[in-house]
Amino acid sequence: MNSPAQVNMQLDDASFRAISDLAYRESGLTLVAEKATMIQSRLRHRLRALGIDSFPDYCTLIGSDDGVQERRHLISALTTNVSHFFREKHHFETLKKMLDTRLPHLRAGGQMRIWSAGCSNGQEAVSAVMTLLEHAPEVADLDLRILATDIDPEVVSFARAGTYAERLMGGVPDPLRARYFEAGAGAEGEQEYTTKDLVRRMIRFNELNLLKPWPMTRPFDLIMCRNVVIYFDAQTQTALWPRFHKTLKPDGMLFLGHSERISDPSTYKFDCVGPTTYAPTPP
Numbered sequence: 336m337n338s339p340a341q342v343n344m345q346l347d348d349a350s351f352r353a354i355s356d357l358a359y360r361e362s363g364l365t366l367v368a369e370k371a372t373m374i375q376s377r378l379r380h381r382l383r384a385l386g387i388d389s390f391p392d393y394c395t396l397i398g399s400d401d402g403v404q405e406r407r408h409l410i411s412a413l414t415t416n417v418s419h420f421f422r423e424k425h426h427f428e429t430l431k432k433m434l435d436t437r438l439p440h441l442r443a444g445g446q447m448r449i450w451s452a453g454c455s456n457g458q459e460a461v462s463a464v465m466t467l468l469e470h471a472p473e474v475a476d477l478d479l480r481i482l483a484t485d486i487d488p489e490v491v492s493f494a495r496a497g498t499y500a501e502r503l504m505g506g507v508p509d510p511l512r513a514r515y516f517e518a519g520a521g522a523e524g525e526q527e528y529t530t531k532d533l534v535r536r537m538i539r540f541n542e543l544n545l546l547k548p549w550p551m552t553r554p555f556d557l558i559m560c561r562n563v564v565i566y567f568d569a570q571t572q573t574a575l576w577p578r579f580h581k582t583l584k585p586d587g588m589l590f591l592g593h594s595e596r597i598s599d600p601s602t603y604k605f606d607c608v609g610p611t612t613y614a615p616t617p618p
């Protein structure tokens with residue numbers, strides 16, 4: 336039988352609505368009713384950490400001026416951060432081709448900029464760096480940088496630390512592990528791997544909410560926003576396309592995740608140039 340405290344820690348309908356409204360407003364995440372049990376279990380940890388024993392009390396906190404910090408924890412608890420190295424390999428093949436076209440410019444002192452938007456724990460950005468360095472080791476000394484951003488402060492600090500347990504290293508062959516990671520023993524005896532300076536120098540990890548203004552002033556050669564907009568509704572997605580267009584160089588590219596599409600690319604001045612790969616339409 337449930338104890339009185341456990342009963343209060345059931346996510347009631349009104350609290351679910353308050354939480355999903357706030358998640359939508361703050362981050363664009365759409366929480367469907369079928370996810371209520373999952374949300375309840377993720378948020379019970381927050382209630383326990385705060386010593387709050389009911390969801391209505393939790394909703395009072397997150398709706399108040401004192402709830403600023405907790406709203407960040409809430410969004411962090413609600414995001415899905417699953418990622419892995421070299422996810423959707425075909426994009427990394429396209430990246431190599433793009434690098435070939437940029438090398439003369441880079442060798443002449445030019446820049447190349449990539450944005451991993453919704454980078455989660457950094458595996459996407461680190462995969463891009465490994466791809467670039469494997470393809471043309473000279474890029475380590477050229478002006479090629481990756482900005483990797485996410486709304487979730489916890490994954491951003493994880494990504495900055497750059498330490499991956501063995502179970503997160505799937506997809507990274509041994510020679511790449513040796514070249515780009517320092518191996519060490521984790522707290523629970525599991526082998527872990529920390530990115531070497533060579534990799535870190537090329538990536539900057541920052542917190543950034545895609546729904547808020549973007550502080551970047553220079554356009555990007557490539558934006559990787561993969562497996563992020565799938566959590567947004569159509570209205571939030573279509574508001575992003577023109578912003579991505581504006582943030583790309585005319586010869587840049589946008590990668591989306593495998594189940595994401597710009598449904599009518601010409602409306603947003605994009606051409607589909609490969610699987611979930613878009614380029615600004617030439618003027």
Ligand SMILES: C[S@@+](CC[C@H](N)C(=O)[O-])C[C@H]1O[C@@H](n2cnc3c(N)ncnc32)[C@H](O)[C@@H]1O
Nearest residue numbers: 362414416418453455486487544545561562563
């Ligand atoms: C499933 S992960 C995708 C990671 C990586 N791009 C990949 O494809 O493997 C989705 C990420 O999007 C982030 N995210 C969700 N809403 C966001 C928003 N409004 N602004 C920025 N990032 C957001 C989440 O925190 C999460 O880390």
